[in-house]
Amino acid sequence: MVVAILGEVAGWSGEATSRSDIGLPLTQKRMLEKLLKTGKPVILVLINGRPLTLTWEDENVPAIVEAWAPGIKAGNAIADVLFGDYNPSGRLTMSFPRNTGQIPVYYSHKNTGRPFDARNKFTSKYLDIPNELLYPFGYGLSYTTFEYDDPVADKTELKGDDKLKVTVTASNTGTLPGEETVQLYIQDPVATISRPVKELKGFRKVYLNPGEKKEVTFTITTDDLKFYNANLKYVWEPGEFIIFTGPNSRDVKQVKVNWK
Numbered sequence: 001m002v003v004a005i006l007g008e009v010a011g012w013s014g015e016a017t018s019r020s021d022i023g024l025p026l027t028q029k030r031m032l033e034k035l036l037k038t039g040k041p042v043i044l045v046l047i048n049g050r051p052l053t054l055t056w057e058d059e060n061v062p063a064i065v066e067a068w069a070p071g072i073k074a075g076n077a078i079a080d081v082l083f084g085d086y087n088p089s090g091r092l093t094m095s096f097p098r099n100t101g102q103i104p105v106y107y108s109h110k111n112t113g114r115p116f117d118a119r120n121k122f123t124s125k126y127l128d129i130p131n132e133l134l135y136p137f138g139y140g141l142s143y144t145t146f147e148y149d150d151p152v153a154d155k156t157e158l159k160g161d162d163k164l165k166v167t168v169t170a171s172n173t174g175t176l177p178g179e180e181t182v183q184l185y186i187q188d189p190v191a192t193i194s195r196p197v198k199e200l201k202g203f204r205k206v207y208l209n210p211g212e213k214k215e216v217t218f219t220i221t222t223d224d225l226k227f228y229n230a231n232l233k234y235v236w237e238p239g240e241f242i243i244f245t246g247p248n249s250r251d252v253k254q255v256k257v258n259w260k
Contacts, residue, residue, distance in 0.1 A: 002035050003082065005045045010069060013049025021100055023053045036060060045078060051096040055134055066092070087143045089179035089205070091248070096135035102126075107137035107249040108196035138183050138200070138248035144174030144210065148182075151245040151255045158259045164220040166255065168245040172208035181205045182216045185244040185252060186224060191237050193230055198244055198252075218245075225259065 006028045011017065024032070035042050043063045046052065047070070057064060065088075067078055080086040095105045114123040116131045125131050149169040158164055170182050182205075185198040202218045220243070225236035238260045246252035 002038070002040050002042045003045060004032055004035055004042055005047060006032065007046045007048040007052070008050070010049070013069065021053075022050060022097075022103075023100075024057070029056070032057070032061070043082065045082075047074075051094055051135075053097055053099045053134070055098050055129075058134060066090075084143065087176060087178045089140070089142060089181065091138050091140040091181050091183075092135055093137070095133045095137045095249075096139075098129045098134045102129070102133070105133055108199050110194045111197055132250065136248050136250035138181070138203075139250070140181075140248070142174075142178045142180070144172055144176040144178040146178075146180045146208070146247060147171045147173050148246055148253060150253045151243060153243065153255045153257055156255075156257045158257060160260075161222060162259070164243075164257060164259075165217055166220060166243050166245065167215050167217045168253075169213055169215050170206060170208065171213045172210055175210050177207065177209045179205055179207050180247065183246060183248065183252075184218045184220075185249060186220070187242040187244070188225065188227070188237070188239070189242065190239050191227070191229075193227075195227065198242075198249060200249070222259070 006024055012019070032044065042061055043065065044057060044061045045065045045067055047067055049069045054064065065078065065081060067074060070077065081088050095107055097103055097105045112124045116125050117123040151166050151168045154165040166184065168182060170180055172178060181203055183200060184202040186201045187198045188195040201220070201224045204216045206214050206216060208214060222236045225241065226234050229235055240256060240258055242254050242256050244252035244254045
């Protein structure tokens with residue numbers, strides 16, 4: 001087995017260290033291609049201070065460990081993950097684009113005048129790559145697998161200072177115990193100013209044994225709906241809200257509520 005530790009040196013991240021192409025350096029990529037041609041299993045361990053474009057690596061490398069810019073205990077921590085002594089449960093705090101041309105990318109972007117529609121040519125899209133990101137905000141894998149039921153709201157019509165409870169059931173469908181980070185996002189589709197397509201409003205890490213299920217309940221109040229309006233006042237506005245739950249910002253299920 002080959003463990004290929006590639007990426008960026010520390011001095012490549014930070015002030016005055018922009019790169020026009022944020023993929024692996026060409027010499028590293030050529031070496032990685034040759035390692036794969038040996039026929040041995042390859043694990044790519046990334047040391048880097050920014051998201052990288054890893055479309056080719058994602059398609060060709062069996063396993064990728066994102067280690068970021070770790071400290072002096074990095075070797076022990078990475079070894080624990082590679083040997084299975086620790087089941088990884090980290091989640092990305094930023095989005096990874098498919099290529100540099102997608103930048104800037106972030107999960108909480110505003111909607112466009114012509115949102116993506118695969119059936120309509122004249123909507124926001126690329127001709128050469130899918131619109132969706134390679135790895136979305138909140139993404140991460142484990143040595144086991146998890147599944148989510150649809151979120152359930154305790155009420156769909158609310159007024160004023162009511163509190164909303166949203167419950168989602170997460171299940172460990174794999175063969176090993178692991179930790180899963182259940183994430184909650186909210187969208188305010190119609191407001192006096194443009195609002196993000198979704199915003200992270202809560203998350204809960206739960207430990208699940210194989211075959212185990214757990215209900216996770218989030219309590220939402222009007223404080224979770226507030227934003228700065230055109231007059232720079234921190235307010236919430238009545239209307240429809242969409243509540244999303246899931247393992248990351250992309251793979252979510254939803255429930256709608258009306259809050260007056």
